[in-house]
Amino acid sequence: MEFLTATLAKAALGALGAVARRRLSILIYHRVHARPDSIFPHEPDARSFDQRMRFVARSFNVITLGQAVKHLAAGTLPSRALVITFDDGYADNAEVALPILRRHGLTATFFVASGFLDGGRMWNDSVIECLRITTKPALDLEAFGLGRLPLTEASDRRAAIEQLLPRIKYLTLAQREEAIVRLQAITGVAALPADLMMRTDQVRELHSSGMEIGAHTVSHPILGCLTLGEAEIEIVESKRCLEAMVDAPVDVFAYPNGKPGQDYQAEHARLVKKLGFRGAVTTARGVAQTGDDLFQLPRFTPWGNVLPVWSMRLLANQWRRDFPLAASCANRQ
Template identity: 55%
Template sequence: MIVKALTHVLSPGGSGGRLSILIFHRVHARSDRIRNWDLDALEFERTIRWLKGWFNVLPLDQAIARLYEKTLPARAATITFDDGYADNCTVAMPILRDHGLTATFFIATGYLDGGRMWNDTVVEAVRYCGKPRLDLSAEGLGVHELDSEVARRQAIMRILNEVKYREPLARRKAVDYVASATGASLPTDLMLTSEQVRAMRRAGMLIGAHTVTHPILARLDTAEVNREISESKQFLETLLQEHVGFFAYPNGKPNVDYRAADANLLRGLGFDAAVTTAWGVADVQSDRMQLPRFTPWDKTRFRFAARLVQNLWQSSQLRAEQSAD
């Protein structure tokens, strides 16, 4: 009850409405000891129960419309997923439906139907590498001990951090090198199929665009950004035979992963709203094309709630300071 009371105060409705937009990626059917930064089914179901008890959880389209109409209920929240993993359909969606909730799934369309995102190539290559030590120094990626699950996770994070902001061709070359150096057999069923995307939409889920190949938009020129975004949108609209009005920026940090010019481009492409990974809470003053998102990473009820409340509090303080200026 304390959490619900605090969120009611910090997230009012009406003209002062505030919208918490939560972000997830994968939900594993069972605990994954290598990729342990994502939730498993039990953890996700527990998180959904917490959210449903503390918030009025709305579909993204309704939530954004009501935010700007100033008719948002108090304690408003909405759920989003990025990238387009198959377990979004097979694991996350049944849990959402059991609780009478929907979510918005942002799809990197180039990886549907058997594709694999570059970061997953790294994760799975290191996971299934049969060597106790992995030397990637020829590509400037260091030498990594793989003698434990902890060591493998550390190697994965170091490689991902080193490769993430390389130019697209250089990143692809580095990732291919990692896969070749490990000699691992890599999965081809991590991402959604086109039919699963259609099935999710038929089940009442919302589908949004997330580019074709999930690049760092800030590293691309305007023509490349336009192509990545517009082709993703067009693919989904053809697949679903309806308007696709929502977009999520890959990685999503303002002025790091995308630029103000990229947000402006979205307006011209006919999007209704776009979401980032900047922490915070959306209010009526928020730019529709740069809405903040935040999900606590804590796995206990108290810590999860405390960080959610902290996000609401800090966002309200920041908005107050901006208004004073």
């Protein structure tokens, strides 16, 4: 089935002809669980990720984002070009995803939020783990404007998490910390895991394995909620830290959360260019082609637990050209 799906996909891309040759798909991942997650069963685990990477290896020409940016700028994008990216810096990227990528001869770009390495934890994972660990059958979340929510089933916990995250996402960093302290008190969870993110040696292992390391700020703030000076510090310090870590240039960037015009603005795209990066990615859906703004490239990973559905959605994305941009910063100095 997998071989047939890959064969059909390659034929479909071939039928696209010049369109497929000019377009770049960029996949976006965060975590790859060792086993299926009961709360988030739609997130990839080792088995499903291996299946998809086998399909990608048979159907596409996989390159790093840095290579893709170079080809886009020169108009030399190879046919069936695709980039695999990971955001944030989760430990399972090195422990689960890396061996699978190696097995299929693939390379990928990993955008690391440097401030959470070596025992740190992102705020959203604090929310998730509070709701995962708590033994309470229901929670009074009136402090977050949500009222009382049941936690009997895994689906209840997922629903509570999905309601909580947008209530906290656009707060300041200090307000996020206060919200997590409040949530821990409500859930009765005193200790949260300190092994979710990569260690320094794992970032180095990715780099030594031929993977590309990109910057993703220090503390993963919403750049649009910061002053431009604060945003510059977040971006510069992340770049500096990671370059020292891998002893190599870090010249590609991913905007935290990544929605154009909402999570970052055109001024941030210009800032990223000014700071010496060669390209940057958003979370706007679509494909890239020569002439696009190299500092606002779209990304898209299809959903679906069945490979044929997943692959067809990936192919269908080749036709999308409606992704919004904050503004074009290409060719500006």
